[in-house]
Amino acid sequence: MISVLLADDEALVRAGLRLILETADDLTVIGEAENGRAAIAAVDRHRPDVVLMDLRMPHLDGLAATAAIRLRPRPPAVIVLTTFDADDDVFQALDAGATGFLLKDTPPADLLRAVRLAAAGDAMLSPGVTRRVIHRFTLEDRSRRRAEAQQRLHRLTERERAVLVEIGLGHANAEIARILHMSEATVKSHVTHLFEKLGATNRVQLAIAAFRAGLVE
Structure with a gap:
């Protein structure tokens, strides 16, 4: 059973997310929080597998809460809930350790899939959301960033690349x-090596490294 914590200052949004998540036999909502401080406390109390985190909340926003939660021992995966265009802080959430992003009007099936992937240590990098975020994230000072990013990839093997x-x-x-015609266990091993060599903490950061280095356009 995958346990999920909902962090959003709107009770109606939390109720809608709970309704969707509890249609699945393998997911359970173990707690709710109406602001960032409450989210941190709820993580310590409930130890969820996944947190669905709104960025715009009172007292302590989702960005600061995500950073604090990801510093915990064996932290949960954090999926940021965003309206995309209005939430520029979403880019900083990547460095804070957010696993991925969902729009608040994400179809229920995609929401369930994203939670399952996050709990498994994966991320939902949908073309309609996260790749747009990554493209925007990599636009600034692209030439300098690309040179630096390509330098970081020199340690990678051909298969890791x-x-x-x-x-x-x-x-x-x-x-x-x-x-790539390899076993899933081999892929997981390569991903582990990528985390170590690139100093990344989640797959979104690996994706950003690929974009910055020009491996993916």
Whole structure:
């Protein structure tokens, strides 16, 4: 059973998310929080597998709460809930350790899939949301960033680089295994090496590295 914590200052939004999540037999909502401070306390109290985190909340916003939660020992995955165009802080949330992004009007099936992927250590990099975010994130000072990013990739093996490309394209481990004709266990091993070599803490940061280096356009 995958446990989920809902952090949003709007009770109606939390109720809607709970309704969707509890239609699935393998997901359970174990707590709710109406602001960032309450979210941190709820994580410590309930130890959820996944947190759905709104960015715009009183007292302590979702960005600061995400950073604090990700510093916890064995922290939960944090999926940021955003309206995209209005939430420029979403880019800083990447560095704070957010696993991925969902628009608040995301179809229920995609919401359920994103939570399951996050709980498994994966991320939902949908072309309609996260790749747009990554493109915007990498527009500033692209030439300097690209040179620096390419330098970081020199330590990667050919297969690690190939896996990084697929992560940048938004593919999950099972999809990468099929595309590159390797076992899923081998893909997971390469992903672990990518985390270590690139100093990343989640797959979104790996995807950003791929975009910055020009491996994916």
